[in-house]
Amino acid sequence: MSDSALAQLRALLGPRGVLTAAEDMIGYETGARYDRGHALAVLRPATTEEVSQAVAICVRHGLHIIPQGGNTGLVSGATPDASGQQVVLSLQRLTGSFALDADNRSVTLGAGYRLSEVNRRLAAEGLSFPIDLGADPAIGGMIATNTGGARFLRYGDVRANVLGLTVVLADAAGTVLQLGGALYKNNTGVDWRQLFIGTSGSFGIITEAVLRLHPLPRDQAAAILVPSSGAAVLPLLRAMEDRLGPELSAFEGMSGNAMQAALQHVPGLRTPFAEGLPDYAILAEVSRARRPRLGEAGAEDLLQEVLADIIEERPDLLVDARFGAHDRIWALRHALSEGVKAMGRLIAFDLAFRRGDIMRFCDQMKAQMPDRFPGVTICDFGHIGDGGVHFNLVVAADSALATDPAQEAALRDWVFDVTVRDFGGSFSAEHAIGRKNQRWHDLYTPDSHRRLSRALRAATSPAGLGAVTFG
């Protein structure tokens, strides 16, 4: 059966469009953080029409399709299973169209464009797609994951910045849906875009998008702030928001452990704290649309004034503030992930809370972890402004937690349980659902939601699609 399918797919996509050699497929079979699968073939269509026809062939032959963008996801949402029977459908070649509408501040583009390439092109026009991430995903994958990133409190997540989508359904016809267009206001029925945002390609395959763009800031300043305690973090955030509104473009928390890991393992970083790292620090950023005129206060003056004002009004909140070159300050923040990974075996959580609960959760974990799971180093960092926490744990590579999957599973169960049941938090803030957290999706998702998912799945893509089952 699959021989005839592959022959038809080769006839449709050409030899460049169908990979079956082990050495060609391995990059598509390997997740960015976890897992290695094995695919029957990797398909590389170049247009929506080719995706539609390829899907129809796969559906006809009962082949399960795993859509894949830049393959930078962290929860194995685009990785085939080990069966060797699934087909990876890579969207990387969908880079045909790139139509900028500067008046509308929007761009219509193929799902295969990488974020960096999109922003490189837009920068020339003074525009940006402002989702700021450590990785360089393809646009389609970003949408299927609904990534958030470090500037959520200014720009929102991907969902807030998608105007239109083209989606191919895994049905017998490979039905193509055009959803939304390039309009900001459009309330003419059910907003079907939303079903495909953040659902890992399990209801349909995103082939094209219309993105909302923003003016590239022309004046930015950042500082590293040391709060007097965990309890001071939220009052500090609120005091800055009150004074800066949308000019506050980042408010990122960094634990001392995470900073130490970065400084130790990532070459070229310089510590802003020569005399020793604090337990916790905040990267705060101010962004302004315009360059300051001669004599006018710029972003750095504004940040300094606002901090001086806060210190005067609430002298109990801040114990230190370090200014420095904008790039150098962000280099530390962006190095945290790499630094933590280099420390040992990483057990990563992508959690979210009500903003006021973040520090309370972290404190509780710090108090209970040594008894429950000795040998764990907590290297948390993340997005205080939106409640997101990359709650990253590091264990020695030869420890029981690293070598015994049951121990790791017990740790994960406990952390997720405290997050979801005790704090009403989220077990996946911005990495979405993949094979890696399917188990917890199933545990925490009410039956009423899963029933809805099954009905929508049957109505959209009844054939095998995606690495995740929401129903």
Place this chain on the structure above:
Amino acid sequence: MSDSALAQLRALLGPRGVLTAAEDMIGYETGARYDRGHALAVLRPATTEEVSQAVAICVRHGLHIIPQGGNTGLVSGATPDASGQQVVLSLQRLTGSFALDADNRSVTLGAGYRLSEVNRRLAAEGLSFPIDLGADPAIGGMIATNTGGARFLRYGDVRANVLGLTVVLADAAGTVLQLGGALYKNNTGVDWRQLFIGTSGSFGIITEAVLRLHPLPRDQAAAILVPSSGAAVLPLLRAMEDRLGPELSAFEGMSGNAMQAALQHVPGLRTPFAEGLPDYAILAEVSRARRPRLGEAGAEDLLQEVLADIIEERPDLLVDARFGAHDRIWALRHALSEGVKAMGRLIAFDLAFRRGDIMRFCDQMKAQMPDRFPGVTICDFGHIGDGGVHFNLVVAADSALATDPAQEAALRDWVFDVTVRDFGGSFSAEHAIGRKNQRWHDLYTPDSHRRLSRALRAATSPAGLGAVTFG
């Protein structure tokens, strides 16, 4: 059958909770702009649990339910039909809970709260739910309509500001769904909230919501700008966005006809143009989070500087700019709707376009209207910053267009057709779908979308619910 249903509903909701007298029901049976229906009864539950049980009784007895919030919608999305067999379910009494979480910048509240009351309570905390509208809807109705308003370009629509929803389905059990909670980042499955936002209560009844809040601006300034021509409007918008970013909080277009109608019919207004109205003007607003310090430039200085800068760089764009008291400038903008209504018979359209198409559409209409439909006065105004146009037409009360429904229908068909087919625009930007535009929903919605809607309807609220059929 309905006698026994009414008896059960009275037992559940008490006499205050079930209205059947004609004089008690008329306010609920009459749309804010169009139509008068006739209901079997009006139900007024006060809690989610009461809504759930009332719905279960209605479903058991085959009663069609029309959910209704503040009854301020403009397209008869909450008005019963003329049969006298539908039940209006008013959510106005759902004002039990109002739980502000200032750290999280969110509030959890019953769907019955009016927007004005929400913002009155929030103002005391320096916060706001910043959807700016002419009407004073209930929160549940705003969500079911996905209203946008005059500050979309700064804050987005309702969809961008809803964190969580409680929804009652019209199934045999009156199933209650808890969707989202108070989290900013949460990607743990299908985002079911989205299917209840902007769908007029036809898939489920919104009883409670968690809203995202924003700091109340403490320094605002507005000006009325006269562009040199329609072609100058978009370059002017872009020049202001480039310099102001999110500090530009409104960019509203007002036609000379609409301004004239307001000045003529709304008492207490003063014209900013003593020497005669221009063909078109823009209300531009700057909002800042903080009050300026002594000697510091405030919002009005900033607006003046930015305009001076634009005039220097592009002397061809602006012919006039009038500053004035912030409230007085907005009073003119907010009076347009009332003024236009007082001019004669109103035929209103709530359209949206790519931003660059708005003035082109209006110019085309102005050129073609006199031949196609003589006697029509075009009084457009709206939201240049987000592409929305309240394309309001006024005809004499005794003209054929006012008295012959077929002529009005022909006019509507033509305007919608140019909007949707020639410009790729939206026939309902922010008023959503109601009885009044059901016909054009059916005309312009592809079968593939309607098939999905039917599946969704079957999986959520298979019983009779809502004034609109999306499938």
